[in-house]
Amino acid sequence: MSDNYLKSLYDSGWRIIIILAVLLQVGLIPLDFLFNLRSLSWYKTLDLSISLLFFLDLIINIARYKGIKSQALLKDVYWDTYDSGKYFIADILAILPYAVLFSNPWFQLFRLFKWVRVIRTAHFFQMRNLRFSSRISFGLLILGFFHFTHWLSCIWIWIHGFEPGLSNTDNYVQALYWVVTTLTSVGYGDIVPHGNVEMLFTTLLQILGVGVLALFVASMVGIFTKKNPAEQRFMENIDKLRALIHYHKIPKDLEERISDYFTYEWKQKLGYDESELMETLPYGLKNELQFEFKKNAIKDIPLFECVDDHFIRDIAQYLSPMVLTPGDYLFRVGDAANSMFFVQKGRLEALSADESKQLTILKNGDFMGEIALFKSTTRTATVKSIGYSDLYELQKKEFNKVLKKYPEIAEKLRSKSQSREERYM
Structure with a gap:
């Protein structure tokens, strides 16, 4: 394990230990008002430990704030520190x-x-763990709702008083x-407030319930119905295609081919063009991301199987992704030649000039068009995609x-180019 990984762990x-300590303390404070927990030795020990x-x-x-402040690399992006005096004061008051x-x-x-x-820590986890941000949001929502209802329950017991004949646990559960029931509806009438204070508290609770229920439901719906970027892109493309069909006469087979491509893009290409993201990044990060995207594809090419990472980094920044649908021509005999191609995934066939003869099948890791890189010429074969x-x-x-x-x-x-040229001449 690297030092950075251990430090992050x-x-x-x-952070998790502190969150658990805060949640425990916040949960026990209203119970102390009701049951005088501070008179118990275990509660005092717990309070000292916290x-x-x-x-x-x-x-x-x-220490973290001083370390980050001294590093120009981090001080502008690392916000979970005492960059504002109010957070420092808040921690002092809670000690x-x-x-x-x-x-x-x-x-x-x-x-x-x-x-x-x-x-702040929960937000930090969401920003630093993007893969699990929805789960973190869901957990925070549940914890927040539990503590909110827990405090209101204790306040109700404090106002209403303990029901005689019921244990402390039964009083709390009731x-x-x-x-x-009051927050989520209008109550069932089986527990009735008495006196002005209880009625005013119930009224406040019902008013709060409108906002709390709306916020809770909206948050839950947002978490569970939120589409991932790939699915969102797919739905947007389908909507655009639907609008295009509505306003223009497009052949049915072309409509189906476009729809099939969007589905393929969603299922196989993660629903987005990586070049869109690349354009938003500075040069250094762009190269690093291109390297991660393409290193496995480059290493799968037999021609590059023994190259080092320096070569992969150099060539990765110049490789442009493209997709062919079934039946698409990559190029034909006689076309201008100024680039070569590497097959990342799929199958293509190289055909003779009249397309009557199949010269070879190109699969994952194969390359083509390399003759154009060594001499000024036109394409000497026709290449056509069999599938995607x-x-x-x-x-x-x-x-x-x-x-x-x-x-x-x-x-x-x-050498490979010369042997192919001799073969297809």
């Missing part, structure tokens, strides 16, 4: 063991300032049931830039 583990964790977290955050120092439970509300840390084919195109002028640095690759390609 430690950092994430520590204070120690919060103090260590403050020290770690200060003290209020249950040990004060008999009044109201002082423990200062612990709630640490909730800012939970929100209060939780009433809060949830993914290819990379390399222009002659770009090819020359790379092979000047790698003459041994140029010689191998020249």
